[in-house]
Amino acid sequence: MTAALAPAVPADQPAPVTRRHLLVVAGAASLMVFGSSIFLSAGFVNPHIARDFGVGIGQVMLYNSIMMLAGAVSTMVIGPLLLRRLGTRPTVLLAGAGVVLALLGVSVAPGLAVLYALAALLGLAFVLCTSLAATLLINTWFEARRGTMLGIVFSISGLGGVLLGLAMPPIVGAVGWRGAFVVLAGFAVLTVLLPGLLLIRSQPADVGLRPAGALGEEATADQPAVGVPGVPRGRAFRSLQLGALALGMVLYHMVQAIQQHTMPLYAERGVDGVAAGSLVSLMSLCVVGATLAVGAIADRFGIGTALWASALAQTLAMTVLWLAQGYLPLAVGTVLLSMSTAVAGVCLPLIVMLAFGPRDFAAILSPVMGAIPIGLALGTPLWGTIKDATGSYAPALAGAAVVTLVALGCLHWAIRTAPAFRARVERELDQGYTLEDAPADA
Numbered sequence: 001m002t003a004a005l006a007p008a009v010p011a012d013q014p015a016p017v018t019r020r021h022l023l024v025v026a027g028a029a030s031l032m033v034f035g036s037s038i039f040l041s042a043g044f045v046n047p048h049i050a051r052d053f054g055v056g057i058g059q060v061m062l063y064n065s066i067m068m069l070a071g072a073v074s075t076m077v078i079g080p081l082l083l084r085r086l087g088t089r090p091t092v093l094l095a096g097a098g099v100v101l102a103l104l105g106v107s108v109a110p111g112l113a114v115l116y117a118l119a120a121l122l123g124l125a126f127v128l129c130t131s132l133a134a135t136l137l138i139n140t141w142f143e144a145r146r147g148t149m150l151g152i153v154f155s156i157s158g159l160g161g162v163l164l165g166l167a168m169p170p171i172v173g174a175v176g177w178r179g180a181f182v183v184l185a186g187f188a189v190l191t192v193l194l195p196g197l198l199l200i201r202s203q204p205a206d207v208g209l210r211p212a213g214a215l216g217e218e219a220t221a222d223q224p225a226v227g228v229p230g231v232p233r234g235r236a237f238r239s240l241q242l243g244a245l246a247l248g249m250v251l252y253h254m255v256q257a258i259q260q261h262t263m264p265l266y267a268e269r270g271v272d273g274v275a276a277g278s279l280v281s282l283m284s285l286c287v288v289g290a291t292l293a294v295g296a297i298a299d300r301f302g303i304g305t306a307l308w309a310s311a312l313a314q315t316l317a318m319t320v321l322w323l324a325q326g327y328l329p330l331a332v333g334t335v336l337l338s339m340s341t342a343v344a345g346v347c348l349p350l351i352v353m354l355a356f357g358p359r360d361f362a363a364i365l366s367p368v369m370g371a372i373p374i375g376l377a378l379g380t381p382l383w384g385t386i387k388d389a390t391g392s393y394a395p396a397l398a399g400a401a402v403v404t405l406v407a408l409g410c411l412h413w414a415i416r417t418a419p420a421f422r423a424r425v426e427r428e429l430d431q432g433y434t435l436e437d438a439p440a441d442a
Contacts, residue, residue, distance in 0.1 A: 014144065015210035020201070024141050025149060027199030028134035031092065032157030032345070034191035035130030036284065037164050038122075041184060044168040044263065044277075048177040053112060057264075058384050060112075063119045064260060068377035070123025076370035079128050080363050083136065087202035092133045096192035098125030103185035107178045123373070129192050132369055133200075135349050136362055141204055144213025147306070147350055151295015154345030155288040160191075164284070169277050230357025231425045236364045241355050241414045241421055245348075246371040248410030252343055253375030255314060255400040255407070258321075259283075259337075260380045265393050269325050279327075279334050286338035294342035303350045304415050310347060311408040314340030315401050322397035343411075344372050351411070355418035357426070 050060045082091045102122035109115045138149045172180050204211050236242050258265070262283075266276035290313075298306035317336035324330045352365045386396040 014213045014215060015204075017212045018209060020207055020209060021141055021204075021212050023199045024137055024201060025153060027195040028137045029153045029156035030191045030195040030199070031130050031134045032153055033160035034188055035126075035134075036157040036160035036287075037184065037187060037191075038126060038130075041164060041168065041180070044164070044172055045177040045180055047263075048172060049115070052177065053115075055112060058381065058388065060115075061260070061381055061384055063112075063115050064380050065377040066116050066119040067123035067126065068373035068380070070120040071127040071373035072370040072377065074124045075127050075132055075373065076367040078124065079132050080366045082128065083362060083366075088133055088136055088140070089196060089200045089202045092129045092196040092200060093193065095125040095128035095133075096188060096196055098122075099129060099192065100185045100188045103181050103188060107181035107185070127369075127373065129196070131345065131372075132366065135345065135365065135369070137200065139349055139353065139361060139365075140202070141211055142213065143211045145299060146353070147295040147298030147303070147346060148292075149295070150346045150349060151292045151298075151342070154342060155291035155295075157287070157291075157345070159288065160284070164280070166277070166281055169273065229426060230359025230361070231355075231364075231422055232429075233360035233363045235425055236356045236360065237367075239421060241418055242364070242368065244410045244414040245351060245355070245368050248407045248414065249344070249348065249368065249371035250375040250378070251403050251407035251410070252311070252314070253372050254379030254382065255318065255404050256341065256344075257376045257379030257383055258318075258397075258400065260376075261383045261387070261393070262334075264387070265321070266330060268393060269330055271327055271330060275327055279330060282331060283334045283338045286335050287341055290339040291342040291346060293339075294346050298346060298350055303347060303354060304412065307343065307347050307351075307411055307415065308408070310340050310343045311404055311411070313337075315404045315408075318397050318401040318404065322394055322401070344369070347411075348372075351415055351418070355414060355422060357422060 046057060046060045046064075049063075050057045053060070079091075082094070086094070099122060102118050102125065105118045106115065106122070109118060134153055135150070138153055139146060142149050168180065171183055175183070201207055231239075262280060263273075263276050266279055267273075271279065294306045294310055297309060313336050317333050317340060320329065320333035320336060324333050348368065349365060352368060353361060356364050383393070383396050386399075387393050
Protein backbone atom coordinates (compact mmCIF):
# COMPACT_ATOMS: atom_id res chain seq x y z
CA MET A 1 0.00 0.00 0.00
CA THR A 2 1.27 3.48 -0.89
CA ALA A 3 2.46 5.53 2.03
CA ALA A 4 0.70 8.75 2.92
CA LEU A 5 2.06 11.93 1.40
CA ALA A 6 4.70 13.53 3.53
CA PRO A 7 4.27 16.41 3.83
CA ALA A 8 0.55 16.28 3.02
CA VAL A 9 -0.39 18.26 -0.09
CA PRO A 10 -4.05 19.02 -0.93
CA ALA A 11 -5.18 16.86 -3.83
CA ASP A 12 -6.43 19.88 -5.78
CA GLN A 13 -2.99 21.54 -5.69
CA PRO A 14 -0.01 20.56 -7.84
CA ALA A 15 2.56 18.56 -5.91
CA PRO A 16 5.60 20.70 -5.05
CA VAL A 17 9.24 19.88 -5.71
CA THR A 18 10.53 18.27 -2.52
CA ARG A 19 13.98 17.38 -1.28
CA ARG A 20 13.41 13.83 -2.49
CA HIS A 21 12.59 15.09 -6.00
CA LEU A 22 15.87 17.02 -6.02
CA LEU A 23 17.82 13.99 -4.77
CA VAL A 24 16.47 11.99 -7.73
CA VAL A 25 17.53 14.81 -10.08
CA ALA A 26 21.01 14.71 -8.54
CA GLY A 27 21.14 10.94 -8.98
CA ALA A 28 20.04 11.14 -12.61
CA ALA A 29 22.62 13.86 -13.27
CA SER A 30 25.35 11.70 -11.73
CA LEU A 31 24.45 8.87 -14.11
CA MET A 32 24.86 11.22 -17.04
CA VAL A 33 28.21 12.51 -15.77
CA PHE A 34 29.48 8.96 -16.10
CA GLY A 35 27.71 8.56 -19.46
CA SER A 36 29.53 11.49 -21.02
CA SER A 37 32.85 10.25 -19.62
CA ILE A 38 32.56 6.87 -21.30
CA PHE A 39 31.40 8.35 -24.59
CA LEU A 40 34.29 10.80 -24.85
CA SER A 41 37.01 8.50 -23.50
CA ALA A 42 37.51 6.74 -26.84
CA GLY A 43 39.41 9.64 -28.36
CA PHE A 44 42.01 9.47 -25.59
CA VAL A 45 42.57 5.70 -25.32
CA ASN A 46 41.95 4.26 -28.79
CA PRO A 47 45.27 5.38 -30.35
CA HIS A 48 47.15 3.77 -27.43
CA ILE A 49 45.14 0.54 -27.75
CA ALA A 50 45.89 0.38 -31.48
CA ARG A 51 49.60 0.88 -30.89
CA ASP A 52 49.69 -1.70 -28.09
CA PHE A 53 47.85 -4.34 -30.12
CA GLY A 54 49.72 -3.51 -33.33
CA VAL A 55 46.54 -2.84 -35.34
CA GLY A 56 44.99 0.07 -37.19
CA ILE A 57 42.81 2.66 -35.48
CA GLY A 58 39.86 1.50 -37.60
CA GLN A 59 40.02 -1.97 -36.06
CA VAL A 60 39.99 -0.46 -32.57
CA MET A 61 37.11 1.88 -33.48
CA LEU A 62 35.06 -1.24 -34.17
CA TYR A 63 35.06 -1.64 -30.37
CA ASN A 64 33.01 1.56 -30.15
CA SER A 65 30.63 0.48 -32.90
CA ILE A 66 30.02 -2.89 -31.20
CA MET A 67 29.34 -1.10 -27.93
CA MET A 68 26.83 1.23 -29.59
CA LEU A 69 25.03 -1.56 -31.47
CA ALA A 70 24.79 -3.61 -28.28
CA GLY A 71 23.42 -0.49 -26.61
CA ALA A 72 20.73 -0.25 -29.28
CA VAL A 73 19.67 -3.85 -28.65
CA SER A 74 19.66 -3.22 -24.93
CA THR A 75 17.59 -0.05 -25.25
CA MET A 76 15.02 -1.59 -27.55
CA VAL A 77 14.70 -5.11 -26.09
CA ILE A 78 16.40 -5.68 -22.76
CA GLY A 79 15.70 -2.27 -21.24
CA PRO A 80 11.90 -2.32 -21.47
CA LEU A 81 11.82 -5.87 -20.08
CA LEU A 82 14.06 -5.10 -17.09
CA LEU A 83 12.36 -1.80 -16.33
CA ARG A 84 8.94 -3.46 -16.34
CA ARG A 85 10.06 -6.39 -14.19
CA LEU A 86 12.47 -4.67 -11.80
CA GLY A 87 11.92 -0.91 -11.93
CA THR A 88 14.41 1.86 -12.66
CA ARG A 89 16.52 1.72 -9.49
CA PRO A 90 17.25 -2.05 -9.53
CA THR A 91 18.00 -1.82 -13.25
CA VAL A 92 20.53 0.96 -12.61
CA LEU A 93 22.26 -1.10 -9.92
CA LEU A 94 22.35 -4.28 -12.01
CA ALA A 95 23.55 -2.51 -15.16
CA GLY A 96 26.05 -0.42 -13.19
CA ALA A 97 27.65 -3.57 -11.79
CA GLY A 98 27.89 -4.91 -15.34
CA VAL A 99 29.62 -1.73 -16.49
CA VAL A 100 32.20 -1.94 -13.70
CA LEU A 101 33.00 -5.57 -14.53
CA ALA A 102 33.24 -4.82 -18.27
CA LEU A 103 35.63 -1.89 -17.73
CA LEU A 104 37.85 -3.98 -15.45
CA GLY A 105 37.81 -6.70 -18.09
CA VAL A 106 38.92 -4.25 -20.80
CA SER A 107 41.86 -3.25 -18.61
CA VAL A 108 43.29 -6.78 -18.91
CA ALA A 109 42.09 -7.64 -22.44
CA PRO A 110 44.85 -9.56 -24.29
CA GLY A 111 43.66 -8.76 -27.80
CA LEU A 112 40.92 -7.56 -30.12
CA ALA A 113 38.64 -10.59 -29.76
CA VAL A 114 38.29 -10.14 -26.00
CA LEU A 115 38.03 -6.37 -26.45
CA TYR A 116 35.10 -6.80 -28.85
CA ALA A 117 33.32 -9.24 -26.51
CA LEU A 118 33.67 -6.82 -23.59
CA ALA A 119 32.45 -3.99 -25.81
CA ALA A 120 29.21 -5.91 -26.30
CA LEU A 121 28.80 -6.40 -22.54
CA LEU A 122 29.59 -2.75 -21.88
CA GLY A 123 27.07 -1.64 -24.50
CA LEU A 124 24.32 -3.85 -23.11
CA ALA A 125 24.76 -2.42 -19.61
CA PHE A 126 25.86 1.13 -20.29
CA VAL A 127 22.68 2.67 -21.73
CA LEU A 128 20.49 1.09 -19.03
CA CYS A 129 22.25 2.94 -16.22
CA THR A 130 22.85 6.26 -17.99
CA SER A 131 20.68 7.98 -20.60
CA LEU A 132 17.65 5.65 -20.53
CA ALA A 133 17.46 5.55 -16.74
CA ALA A 134 18.02 9.30 -16.33
CA THR A 135 15.33 10.14 -18.89
CA LEU A 136 12.76 7.84 -17.32
CA LEU A 137 13.49 9.12 -13.82
CA ILE A 138 12.82 12.75 -14.78
CA ASN A 139 9.69 11.91 -16.76
CA THR A 140 8.40 9.79 -13.86
CA TRP A 141 9.16 12.29 -11.09
CA PHE A 142 8.08 15.47 -12.90
CA GLU A 143 4.88 16.40 -14.72
CA ALA A 144 5.66 20.12 -14.76
CA ARG A 145 8.90 21.66 -16.02
CA ARG A 146 10.12 18.45 -17.59
CA GLY A 147 12.14 20.31 -20.20
CA THR A 148 13.95 22.35 -17.59
CA MET A 149 14.71 19.33 -15.42
CA LEU A 150 15.94 17.29 -18.38
CA GLY A 151 18.09 20.27 -19.32
CA ILE A 152 19.58 20.39 -15.83
CA VAL A 153 20.35 16.67 -15.79
CA PHE A 154 21.90 16.50 -19.23
CA SER A 155 23.77 19.77 -18.79
CA ILE A 156 25.46 18.51 -15.65
CA SER A 157 26.64 15.56 -17.73
CA GLY A 158 29.01 18.02 -19.37
CA LEU A 159 31.02 18.02 -16.17
CA GLY A 160 32.06 14.47 -16.97
CA GLY A 161 33.54 15.66 -20.24
CA VAL A 162 35.30 18.58 -18.54
CA LEU A 163 36.90 16.23 -16.01
CA LEU A 164 37.78 13.76 -18.72
CA GLY A 165 39.41 16.34 -20.98
CA LEU A 166 41.56 17.59 -18.12
CA ALA A 167 42.33 14.31 -16.37
CA MET A 168 42.53 11.62 -19.04
CA PRO A 169 45.73 12.74 -20.84
CA PRO A 170 47.85 12.72 -17.64
CA ILE A 171 46.15 9.50 -16.43
CA VAL A 172 46.94 7.69 -19.69
CA GLY A 173 50.46 9.11 -19.58
CA ALA A 174 50.98 7.90 -16.01
CA VAL A 175 49.29 4.47 -15.93
CA GLY A 176 48.65 3.69 -19.61
CA TRP A 177 45.33 2.93 -21.27
CA ARG A 178 44.82 -0.19 -19.15
CA GLY A 179 45.15 1.80 -15.93
CA ALA A 180 42.80 4.42 -17.39
CA PHE A 181 40.06 1.79 -17.69
CA VAL A 182 40.56 0.84 -14.03
CA VAL A 183 40.10 4.51 -13.16
CA LEU A 184 36.90 4.60 -15.26
CA ALA A 185 35.62 1.53 -13.38
CA GLY A 186 36.19 3.30 -10.08
CA PHE A 187 34.45 6.38 -11.47
CA ALA A 188 31.45 4.16 -12.34
CA VAL A 189 31.22 3.03 -8.73
CA LEU A 190 31.14 6.65 -7.54
CA THR A 191 28.74 8.03 -10.15
CA VAL A 192 26.42 5.07 -10.86
CA LEU A 193 26.36 2.50 -8.05
CA LEU A 194 26.49 4.88 -5.07
CA PRO A 195 23.79 7.24 -6.44
CA GLY A 196 21.70 4.19 -7.31
CA LEU A 197 21.86 3.09 -3.69
CA LEU A 198 21.57 6.47 -1.97
CA LEU A 199 19.74 8.93 -4.23
CA ILE A 200 17.53 7.20 -6.78
CA ARG A 201 14.03 5.80 -6.25
CA SER A 202 12.03 4.32 -9.09
CA GLN A 203 8.66 6.02 -8.46
CA PRO A 204 7.45 8.94 -6.32
CA ALA A 205 4.83 6.60 -4.85
CA ASP A 206 7.65 4.45 -3.45
CA VAL A 207 8.27 7.19 -0.88
CA GLY A 208 4.69 8.49 -0.56
CA LEU A 209 5.00 11.36 -3.04
CA ARG A 210 3.45 12.50 -6.30
CA PRO A 211 5.27 13.65 -9.44
CA ALA A 212 6.06 17.35 -9.13
CA GLY A 213 3.18 19.31 -10.63
CA ALA A 214 0.72 16.41 -10.50
CA LEU A 215 -2.72 16.59 -8.89
CA GLY A 216 -3.95 13.93 -6.49
CA GLU A 217 -6.42 11.27 -7.49
CA GLU A 218 -9.16 12.90 -5.41
CA ALA A 219 -8.97 16.07 -7.52
CA THR A 220 -10.22 14.21 -10.59
CA ALA A 221 -12.51 11.73 -8.87
CA ASP A 222 -15.59 13.22 -10.57
CA GLN A 223 -14.12 12.80 -14.05
CA PRO A 224 -14.83 9.74 -16.22
CA ALA A 225 -12.35 6.93 -15.74
CA VAL A 226 -10.70 6.70 -19.14
CA GLY A 227 -7.40 5.24 -18.07
CA VAL A 228 -3.99 6.73 -18.73
CA PRO A 229 -4.21 8.82 -21.91
CA GLY A 230 -1.97 8.21 -24.83
CA VAL A 231 -1.34 6.07 -27.88
CA PRO A 232 -1.00 2.29 -27.32
CA ARG A 233 2.50 1.10 -28.12
CA GLY A 234 1.29 -1.28 -30.84
CA ARG A 235 -0.37 1.62 -32.66
CA ALA A 236 2.67 3.84 -32.09
CA PHE A 237 5.04 1.24 -33.57
CA ARG A 238 2.96 1.21 -36.77
CA SER A 239 2.90 4.99 -37.13
CA LEU A 240 4.84 7.08 -39.61
CA GLN A 241 5.61 9.49 -36.77
CA LEU A 242 7.65 6.87 -34.93
CA GLY A 243 9.45 5.94 -38.13
CA ALA A 244 10.30 9.58 -38.81
CA LEU A 245 11.56 10.02 -35.23
CA ALA A 246 13.77 6.93 -35.47
CA LEU A 247 15.19 7.87 -38.87
CA GLY A 248 15.82 11.45 -37.77
CA MET A 249 17.64 10.31 -34.63
CA VAL A 250 19.81 7.84 -36.56
CA LEU A 251 20.87 10.51 -39.05
CA TYR A 252 21.39 13.18 -36.40
CA HIS A 253 23.62 10.95 -34.30
CA MET A 254 25.63 9.71 -37.26
CA VAL A 255 26.79 13.32 -37.32
CA GLN A 256 27.19 13.47 -33.52
CA ALA A 257 29.67 10.59 -33.85
CA ILE A 258 32.24 13.25 -34.81
CA GLN A 259 32.83 13.47 -31.05
CA GLN A 260 34.62 10.12 -31.30
CA HIS A 261 37.04 11.74 -33.79
CA THR A 262 37.67 15.12 -32.19
CA MET A 263 41.28 14.40 -31.24
CA PRO A 264 42.44 13.37 -34.75
CA LEU A 265 40.31 16.15 -36.28
CA TYR A 266 41.99 18.76 -34.09
CA ALA A 267 45.40 17.30 -34.91
CA GLU A 268 44.62 17.50 -38.63
CA ARG A 269 43.82 21.18 -38.18
CA GLY A 270 47.13 22.01 -36.50
CA VAL A 271 46.39 21.61 -32.77
CA ASP A 272 48.63 19.59 -30.43
CA GLY A 273 47.41 17.06 -27.85
CA VAL A 274 47.29 19.40 -24.85
CA ALA A 275 45.38 22.07 -26.76
CA ALA A 276 43.04 19.39 -28.17
CA GLY A 277 42.27 18.22 -24.63
CA SER A 278 41.38 21.78 -23.68
CA LEU A 279 38.97 21.93 -26.63
CA VAL A 280 37.26 18.74 -25.42
CA SER A 281 36.90 20.33 -21.99
CA LEU A 282 35.59 23.52 -23.60
CA MET A 283 32.91 21.58 -25.43
CA SER A 284 31.86 19.74 -22.30
CA LEU A 285 31.74 22.97 -20.31
CA CYS A 286 29.61 24.65 -22.96
CA VAL A 287 27.26 21.64 -22.98
CA VAL A 288 26.23 22.65 -19.45
CA GLY A 289 24.87 26.04 -20.46
CA ALA A 290 23.61 24.92 -23.86
CA THR A 291 21.57 22.03 -22.49
CA LEU A 292 20.06 24.20 -19.77
CA ALA A 293 19.12 26.71 -22.45
CA VAL A 294 17.50 24.09 -24.69
CA GLY A 295 15.42 22.78 -21.77
CA ALA A 296 14.26 26.29 -20.90
CA ILE A 297 13.46 27.03 -24.55
CA ALA A 298 11.40 23.84 -24.76
CA ASP A 299 9.34 24.81 -21.70
CA ARG A 300 8.89 28.44 -22.73
CA PHE A 301 8.62 28.34 -26.53
CA GLY A 302 7.90 24.70 -27.32
CA ILE A 303 9.80 21.63 -28.34
CA GLY A 304 9.84 22.60 -32.03
CA THR A 305 11.79 25.79 -31.33
CA ALA A 306 14.25 23.91 -29.12
CA LEU A 307 14.82 21.31 -31.83
CA TRP A 308 15.47 23.90 -34.52
CA ALA A 309 17.96 25.74 -32.29
CA SER A 310 19.93 22.54 -31.65
CA ALA A 311 19.91 21.29 -35.24
CA LEU A 312 20.91 24.62 -36.75
CA ALA A 313 23.77 24.83 -34.24
CA GLN A 314 24.97 21.41 -35.46
CA THR A 315 24.74 22.52 -39.10
CA LEU A 316 26.78 25.64 -38.36
CA ALA A 317 29.28 23.59 -36.34
CA MET A 318 29.93 21.25 -39.26
CA THR A 319 30.37 24.22 -41.60
CA VAL A 320 32.79 26.05 -39.28
CA LEU A 321 34.84 22.90 -38.56
CA TRP A 322 34.98 22.22 -42.31
CA LEU A 323 36.63 25.61 -42.87
CA ALA A 324 38.57 25.91 -39.58
CA GLN A 325 42.35 25.89 -39.28
CA GLY A 326 44.00 26.67 -35.94
CA TYR A 327 42.85 26.88 -32.35
CA LEU A 328 40.44 29.83 -32.38
CA PRO A 329 38.28 28.75 -35.35
CA LEU A 330 38.21 25.22 -33.93
CA ALA A 331 37.07 26.63 -30.59
CA VAL A 332 34.16 28.42 -32.33
CA GLY A 333 33.13 25.21 -34.09
CA THR A 334 33.47 23.27 -30.84
CA VAL A 335 31.19 25.69 -28.99
CA LEU A 336 28.58 25.37 -31.75
CA LEU A 337 28.86 21.58 -31.60
CA SER A 338 28.22 21.68 -27.85
CA MET A 339 24.96 23.54 -28.53
CA SER A 340 23.72 20.65 -30.68
CA THR A 341 24.05 17.85 -28.14
CA ALA A 342 20.73 18.29 -26.27
CA VAL A 343 18.52 16.60 -28.86
CA ALA A 344 18.85 13.10 -27.37
CA GLY A 345 18.51 14.05 -23.72
CA VAL A 346 16.05 16.95 -23.80
CA CYS A 347 14.20 17.06 -27.12
CA LEU A 348 13.54 13.38 -27.81
CA PRO A 349 11.64 12.52 -24.58
CA LEU A 350 9.48 15.63 -24.99
CA ILE A 351 8.71 14.76 -28.61
CA VAL A 352 7.73 11.22 -27.63
CA MET A 353 5.48 12.53 -24.85
CA LEU A 354 3.87 15.03 -27.25
CA ALA A 355 3.31 12.47 -29.99
CA PHE A 356 2.26 9.44 -27.98
CA GLY A 357 1.35 10.57 -24.46
CA PRO A 358 2.09 8.94 -21.10
CA ARG A 359 0.17 5.69 -21.60
CA ASP A 360 3.08 3.57 -22.89
CA PHE A 361 5.76 6.25 -22.67
CA ALA A 362 8.64 4.04 -21.47
CA ALA A 363 7.82 1.24 -23.92
CA ILE A 364 7.77 3.69 -26.84
CA LEU A 365 10.73 5.83 -25.76
CA SER A 366 13.08 2.86 -25.38
CA PRO A 367 13.13 1.73 -29.03
CA VAL A 368 13.31 5.33 -30.28
CA MET A 369 16.29 5.93 -28.00
CA GLY A 370 17.77 2.79 -29.53
CA ALA A 371 18.16 4.80 -32.73
CA ILE A 372 20.80 6.93 -30.98
CA PRO A 373 23.45 4.20 -30.51
CA ILE A 374 22.61 2.88 -33.98
CA GLY A 375 23.43 6.28 -35.43
CA LEU A 376 26.62 6.48 -33.40
CA ALA A 377 27.61 2.95 -34.40
CA LEU A 378 27.10 3.75 -38.09
CA GLY A 379 28.65 7.19 -37.93
CA THR A 380 31.79 6.37 -35.95
CA PRO A 381 33.43 4.12 -38.59
CA LEU A 382 31.98 6.18 -41.45
CA TRP A 383 33.81 9.31 -40.29
CA GLY A 384 37.03 7.28 -40.13
CA THR A 385 36.45 5.62 -43.50
CA ILE A 386 35.97 8.96 -45.25
CA LYS A 387 39.09 10.32 -43.55
CA ASP A 388 41.14 7.29 -44.64
CA ALA A 389 39.79 7.41 -48.21
CA THR A 390 40.29 11.14 -48.77
CA GLY A 391 43.06 12.01 -46.33
CA SER A 392 40.93 14.65 -44.64
CA TYR A 393 37.79 15.10 -42.54
CA ALA A 394 36.65 17.97 -44.80
CA PRO A 395 34.35 15.92 -47.12
CA ALA A 396 32.69 14.26 -44.12
CA LEU A 397 32.12 17.62 -42.42
CA ALA A 398 30.52 19.09 -45.52
CA GLY A 399 28.25 16.08 -45.95
CA ALA A 400 27.37 16.11 -42.25
CA ALA A 401 25.87 19.59 -42.56
CA VAL A 402 23.48 18.29 -45.23
CA VAL A 403 22.64 15.13 -43.26
CA THR A 404 21.76 17.28 -40.24
CA LEU A 405 19.21 19.24 -42.27
CA VAL A 406 17.64 15.99 -43.51
CA ALA A 407 17.40 14.77 -39.91
CA LEU A 408 15.82 18.06 -38.89
CA GLY A 409 13.20 17.62 -41.60
CA CYS A 410 12.24 14.16 -40.30
CA LEU A 411 11.99 15.32 -36.69
CA HIS A 412 10.12 18.52 -37.58
CA TRP A 413 7.55 16.55 -39.56
CA ALA A 414 6.97 14.22 -36.61
CA ILE A 415 6.37 17.18 -34.29
CA ARG A 416 4.02 18.98 -36.69
CA THR A 417 1.85 15.93 -37.33
CA ALA A 418 1.95 14.46 -33.82
CA PRO A 419 -1.00 16.35 -32.23
CA ALA A 420 -3.41 15.39 -34.98
CA PHE A 421 -2.26 11.76 -34.88
CA ARG A 422 -2.58 11.50 -31.11
CA ALA A 423 -5.95 13.27 -31.08
CA ARG A 424 -7.29 10.86 -33.71
CA VAL A 425 -6.14 7.79 -31.79
CA GLU A 426 -7.39 9.04 -28.44
CA ARG A 427 -10.79 9.94 -29.88
CA GLU A 428 -11.06 6.35 -31.00
CA LEU A 429 -10.19 5.27 -27.44
CA ASP A 430 -12.47 7.94 -25.87
CA GLN A 431 -9.56 9.44 -23.95
CA GLY A 432 -10.44 12.99 -24.80
CA TYR A 433 -7.14 14.48 -26.01
CA THR A 434 -7.78 17.28 -28.51
CA LEU A 435 -5.68 19.56 -30.65
CA GLU A 436 -6.35 22.31 -28.11
CA ASP A 437 -4.29 20.33 -25.59
CA ALA A 438 -1.20 20.45 -27.80
CA PRO A 439 1.67 22.87 -27.21
CA ALA A 440 1.47 26.09 -29.18
CA ASP A 441 4.32 25.31 -31.57
CA ALA A 442 3.23 21.74 -32.29
